[in-house]
Amino acid sequence: MRRRQDRDTAPAAAPDLYASLHAGFRWRVPEAFNMAEVCMRRWANDPDTARQTAVIATAPDQPDRRHSYAELFAQANRLANALQVLGVQRGDRVAIVLPQRFETAVAYMAVLQLGAVAMPLSQLFGPEALQFRLHDSEAVLAVCDASTLAAVQSVSAHCPRLQDVIAVDAAGGSALDWTALLAQQPEGFEPAHTRADEAAVLIYTSGTTGNPKGALIPHRALIGNLTGFVCSQNWFGFDPFDAAKPSQAVFWSPADWAWTGGLMDALLPTLYFGRPIVAHNGRFSAQTAFELIERHGVTHSFLFPTALKAMMKAFPQPRRHFRLALQGLMSAGEAVGDAVYHWCRDGLGVPVNEMFGQTEINYVVGNCTRLWPAKPGSMGKGYPGHRVAVIDEEGRECPVGVPGDVAVHRLDVHGEPDPIFFLGYWKNEAATRGKYTGDPADSWCRTGDLAVRDADGYLWYQGRADDVFKAAGYRIGPSEIENCLVKHPAVANAAVVPKPDAERGAVVKAYVVLSPGRAGDAALIAELQAHVKGRLAPYEYPKEIEFIDALPMTTTGKVQRRVLRLQEEARAKAAAR
Structure with missing residues (x-):
């Protein structure tokens, strides 16, 4: 470890541009849109960006490996061709049961450009959790590695629609070998021309009450995520208009890419902006986190509160031990609290932008210390493009200081459709209807999280309703x-x-x-x-x-x-x- 030179990296006080940002922002959602096109193909097809790093793969006791957008493109095309040969069709669900690694990014890009639906499944799921999701989704194929293959194969007999399993770096009897399979396919592939409203991802909620529900996410949801992503990362390095040195932006998060926070808040938006993302295939620890941030010059990160608390307790003054180049930091999942907020600002040298969202409607509330003042401990305000309120049981907006349900309106402040919304719960129309309050075309989507609004419009988290x-x-x-x-x-x-x-x-x-x-x-x-x-x-x-x-x-x-x-x-x- 190297000692960092003491210097003040705290940013200057933010101007308050919140009102003007909302007033001037307009969504631009094309009729045809595909996540893989904007996250991979456009960079790989441009000679100026094709050789830039897309994924930095790391794992314990293994050398770091850099993979370019051109390599991601070639491998995703080969896999997409293989999936077609195996009979995967547009709209079919393909389970991706992989940790953070280069092949995981390849699998997502291949499935998305094929027009199929990617279904992320955590490597931490046990057989019961895997069986429910594989069976309920009617997944036709699963992609695994050594850490997940045995669990998937143990339940495959109970999932009649599951026809094939592809294994990365793992021998698994009937499983198809990833390397051999891709070697048989060409690097050229004609992608599907998907609609923006077409299903792209099926992510199951955590299921804290009853069985988990599958939230069907359209391609356009990535567009809806972008204001939250750039604001939560303080715009630095992800501003397409005036970023001074965009090539120096490096993103890393320990968030599992099988979770909304890892997929929609880290992997996909980082690739959308053509930046490199660190894929660490290993267990989280405070020491490992700081070593990764230092070694790869990580400038932007998403660290959930549990991780930040562990890092704070392990290294109260981290810049005495590590060279940190952080410019943007986001946190979500639980309330950060002012203790962690002040440690991030003073210890890491960058204020943490607390963000709030959920699987069905991601990235809707948060802070951006570069563009409007943050209140330590608050959730922030609705990001540009999202009309957010605290509502009561009748769907009326609550007065200042009165707790209510955080909700997002289907229409933005200009009366235009907000692209952030999910399509509905998989095979569960009743649950989808229950998510909304009001007329279908003019309704609030309830999150089930309670908050109060202060006189300045900031939301303060009160916890889940239950x-x-x-x-x-x-x-x-x-x-x-x-x-x-x-x-x-x-x-x-x-x-x-x-x-x-x-x-x-x-x-x-x-x-x-x-x-x-x-x-x-x-x-x-x-x-x-x-x-x-x-x-x-x-x-x-x-x-x-x-x-x-x-x-x-x-x-x-x-x-x-x-x-x-x-x-x-x-x-x-x-x-x-």
């Missing part, structure tokens, strides 16, 4: 308490849930993951309780604290409070017997 609870008659949102706990040096992470109580209905309980080297005991519990009491309302401090090695997480890095809440309910029932 995470908010009442204790002794008070309405409790877990995020504020968790943020307060993380400010204590002994706390690496925390989750707050209701514990059933006969007298008060529920009391506030905190599950706490300790920082390395700290031990949990009665004295620390009292110290943490006093820490919260001195900063929040008296009714918000955790009446009970339980130390835990790790919080239950979704594959997308979100804390599964529901798991802890159900655990508390089960314990209460057992104690009452």
Whole structure:
């Protein structure tokens, strides 16, 4: 590790261009549009950009490898030809069960330019999760590697539509070998001319309540993502009009490319702008994250709050240990909180732009410290092109300070259709209808996340609707308490849930993951309780604290409070017997 020269990299105070950005912004969505065309083919077909790096592939104990847009193009064309030979047709679902690696980008580009539908599946999924998605989607083919092949093959007999499995760097009996398959195909391919409204990606939601639902994403959704992407990355390096040195922009995120945050917020928009993205095929750690950022000169990143908290605790002053060139940083999935916000600004040298979205309607709310002032801890405001509000159960906009459901209107501020919206839930029209409030052509799409709006229009996250609870008659949102706990040096992470109580209905309980080297005991519990009491309302401090090695997480890095809440309910029932 190298010591960085001390210097102030904090950006100057941002002008407030928010109102003018919204007023002047107009969507331009062509009738024909394909994600692979704008993310790969146009760069590969231009001699000036064909040799530029598209993917920097890294893995533990392996040398780094750079792959150009021309190489991505050639390999994607070969795979697309192979898929056609195997009978994959336009609109068919193709499962991509791969970690971050060059072949994953190849698979997405091949499926998209073929006019088929890419279905990302996390390498962390067990057999039950894989079987449900493969069967429900009626996927006809899956692409795997050594980390996922066995799990897919173990459930293939229960997925009658699944005809073929392609394996990258893995021997798997009946599986088709990636290298041999591509070697048999030519590098030329005539892409499908898809409509902007045509299905491109099928991503299943996390399924925290009931079975996961498949959200069908159209090609045009990438266009809808772009304002959020460039704003969350502070515009530097991703401004097509006046970026000073665009070739120096390098993106990396530990977000799984099988998740909306990794695919739609990292891989695809980075390729859209013709920049290189680092694909790290390995486990996340704070040390690894900083080493990747330093080694590859990463200028832009998406780091979810759990990752930022781990990095903050491991390296409170990271620029004493690493050379950092970060210019833009985004976070999403949970509330960042002001502790992490200030560490990013002071420790990393770049303010974090908190972003909010979900699988069905991604990148709709956030900050851009270059273009409008940020309020530490807030979600920000609706990005240009998106009409966002906090609404009540009747679909009316809530007054300032009144909690409600974050919702996005189908039409922008000019009355034009917003391209960000998903097409609907796969084979679930009832759930699709339930997502909207109002007339189909003039309606709000509810997110299920609660927030309050302040007098300046900034949104403040209150939690998922099913995470908010009442204790002794008070309405409790877990995020504020968790943020307060993380400010204590002994706390690496925390989750707050209701514990059933006969007298008060529920009391506030905190599950706490300790920082390395700290031990949990009665004295620390009292110290943490006093820490919260001195900063929040008296009714918000955790009446009970339980130390835990790790919080239950979704594959997308979100804390599964529901798991802890159900655990508390089960314990209460057992104690009452």
